[in-house]
Amino acid sequence: MVGIIKIDVNENLYLRNPEETELGKLIISEGLLLISELGFEHFTFKKLATKIESTEASIYRYFENKHHLLLYFISYYWGYIEFLISFETNNIKSNKEKLKIIIDIVTRKHKDNIYTYLNEEVLHAVIVAESPKSYLTKEVDSDNKYGFFVQYKRVNKIIADLILEINPKYKYANSLSVTIIETSQEQEFFQNHLPSLCSISDNKKNKEELKDFIIHFAFACIEK
Amino acid sequence: MVGIIKIDVNENLYLRNPEETELGKLIISEGLLLISELGFEHFTFKKLATKIESTEASIYRYFENKHHLLLYFISYYWGYIEFLISFETNNIKSNKEKLKIIIDIVTRKHKDNIYTYLNEEVLHAVIVAESPKSYLTKEVDSDNKYGFFVQYKRVNKIIADLILEINPKYKYANSLSVTIIETSQEQEFFQNHLPSLCSISDNKKNKEELKDFIIHFAFACIEK
DNA sequence: TATTTGTAATAGTATTACTATCATTTTGTA
DNA sequence: TACAAAATGATAGTAATACTATTACAAATA
Numbered sequence: 182m183v184g185i186i187k188i189d190v191n192e193n194l195y196l197r198n199p200e201e202t203e204l205g206k207l208i209i210s211e212g213l214l215l216i217s218e219l220g221f222e223h224f225t226f227k228k229l230a231t232k233i234e235s236t237e238a239s240i241y242r243y244f245e246n247k248h249h250l251l252l253y254f255i256s257y258y259w260g261y262i263e264f265l266i267s268f269e270t271n272n273i274k275s276n277k278e279k280l281k282i283i284i285d286i287v288t289r290k291h292k293d294n295i296y297t298y299l300n301e302e303v304l305h306a307v308i309v310a311e312s313p314k315s316y317l318t319k320e321v322d323s324d325n326k327y328g329f330f331v332q333y334k335r336v337n338k339i340i341a342d343l344i345l346e347i348n349p350k351y352k353y354a355n356s357l358s359v360t361i362i363e364t365s366q367e368q369e370f371f372q373n374h375l376p377s378l379c380s381i382s383d384n385k386k387n388k389e390e391l392k393d394f395i396i397h398f399a400f401a402c403i404e405k
Numbered sequence: 406m407v408g409i410i411k412i413d414v415n416e417n418l419y420l421r422n423p424e425e426t427e428l429g430k431l432i433i434s435e436g437l438l439l440i441s442e443l444g445f446e447h448f449t450f451k452k453l454a455t456k457i458e459s460t461e462a463s464i465y466r467y468f469e470n471k472h473h474l475l476l477y478f479i480s481y482y483w484g485y486i487e488f489l490i491s492f493e494t495n496n497i498k499s500n501k502e503k504l505k506i507i508i509d510i511v512t513r514k515h516k517d518n519i520y521t522y523l524n525e526e527v528l529h530a531v532i533v534a535e536s537p538k539s540y541l542t543k544e545v546d547s548d549n550k551y552g553f554f555v556q557y558k559r560v561n562k563i564i565a566d567l568i569l570e571i572n573p574k575y576k577y578a579n580s581l582s583v584t585i586i587e588t589s590q591e592q593e594f595f596q597n598h599l600p601s602l603c604s605i606s607d608n609k610k611n612k613e614e615l616k617d618f619i620i621h622f623a624f625a626c627i628e629k
Numbered sequence: 630t631a632t633t634t635g636t637a638a639t640a641g642t643a644t645t646a647c648t649a650t651c652a653t654t655t656t657g658t659a
Numbered sequence: 660t661a662c663a664a665a666a667t668g669a670t671a672g673t674a675a676t677a678c679t680a681t682t683a684c685a686a687a688t689a
Contacts, residue, residue: 197635204636220543225676239636241678313537319444321598334601353618355604359595360588360622367587368580374545377558380579394577398584401629402622421666428667449645460668465647 188260193327194253197243200298207233208243210298212250217303221251221311248318252329255315257299258308259332262286266339276346281396283340288365288392309366337362348403357402365395410519412484417551418477421467424522431457432467434522436474441527445475445535472542476553479539481523482532483556486510490563500570505620507564512589512616533590561586572627581626589619 192198199205211233216224224247226240244250265286270279291301316330324330340358344351351357368391371378381390416422423429435457440448448471450464468474489510494503515525540554548554564582568575575581592615595602605614 202635222542226678227676236637236639237678238638238680242635246677310541313541316599317534317537317594318446325599330599334599337602353604353621355602356588356592356618357604357622359591359602360584363591364580364584364588367583370541371583375540375549375554375558378561378579378583380577380581394580397577397629398581398622398626401625405621405625405629426666450647451645460670461647462649462669463667466666470646 186261186264188257188264190253190256190260191328191331194249194256194329195244196241199243199253204233204235204239205243206298207235208240209250209253210300213254213299213303213307216251216254216311217307221247221314248315248320251311252315252324254299254304254307255312256329256332258304259336261301261304263332263336263339266336276343277400280340280343280347280399283343284361284365284395284399285392287362288369288395290369309369312366344399344403351403353402357399361395361399364398365391368394410485410488412481412488414477414480414484415552415555418473418480418553419468420465423467423477428457428459428463429467430522431459432464433474433477434524437478437523437527437531440475440478440535441531445471445538472539472544475535476539476548478523478528478531479536480553480556482528483560485525485528487556487560487563490560500567501624504564504567504571504623507567508585508589508619508623509616511586512593512619514593533593536590568623568627575627577626581623585619585623588622589615592618 197205199209208229212224212229215229215232219228226237226244226247230237230240244253266283269286270282273279273282291305294301316324318324337355337358340361341354344354344357368379368381372381372391381394421429423433432453436448436453439453439456443452450461450468450471454461454464468477490507493510494506497503497506515529518525540548542548561579561582564585565578568578568581592603592605596605596615605618
């Protein structure tokens, strides 16, 4: 539909750009699937090497460690979300309408593939299940200095700026923006694993309920 | 002030109740400090054993693995929060007032110690930094079956019920309740490490701002 | 053709996450 | 006080993890 889009990931996240070689593409495409399948804790470069019939040493030439690989996926994901936001809100005049579109994007389960190497549905699933592990570490301050979270921050700023355009007096635009994003992911996880922690059931009839909840609370805050 | 209170932690979380022996108390009190200091990823039973001048094997007699130790602390924390809620909302008639007190409790940095073994300030810090790792695992469904998250769910139910008493027509009481709790912790973490992701600065003048944000957003949702 | 680049193969280290065994100390009870 | 049971300590060991280093060879490129 749109063809392949190019997403720039912070160069410090990899030792060699995985998109530039066949092996590199295999590492990220199969690595994503394997993280999704095993969970980040049980995922190792050794297992990935076996899966792609390469060696641990070869993977280490692309990524310093598995934490950087996770950060790479997260950075990639937010680059993708930023693209979707600018694409889908293009030509929309109403700021409220724009915010609703963005909420639709962040609560959506991405199924169509516009990339070559990364499966977007799996990418979204990995983000939901693993995201907080990227920053809940002792290395967060240094990772932040290296700019590993800039993509996420950019999306957050887009939403915060939009909130301020809707209501310039609202005092907590940044906090609300993060809460919209994080709550969307958290509720999706709880829906699947700890359903008593959300009001939203997972049946087909209610598939819009998560979106409705987020829209309700976002506008309640902004318009209060 | 209130003396030592007894908090019941799910029995499946430990092999031997650590509160019943001197070594057990050392494991949890020093274990908590060490997790806080090193972060959960770098924390090991071997390092803890060295610190308390015991052996790895002895610690394994109390906890199956470090993940169960983390779940123990989280369970303990929510037991403590449940106690604080019932203590501090006792005799308060207004439901709105009760909710404000609860929000104060969950956004508070706990500094006074009513326990013998566990340092509450450090306990709170560990919850903020490590909580999502307790459920963002491939073992979440089985851990849930064993009842490892019941304490958290109970606090959540208390808040959700209260929300429904304030507004019986509000459709997302459970989701909002979790969002109040999780956002409080998340924003506290971002305040310290990724300040551009929150509207709230960490200086003394604004120490009530997090609470104000949560109160604003909770009541905006409930009263809309 | 020479040089760089990418990959494989092999080996090795320190640490992690355990488990097992047995000796010793502590404790509870008769 | 004596004895058995329970708790702890000391030691050892295993499989897996998370790397690093070296060498070699093939393919791409200059």
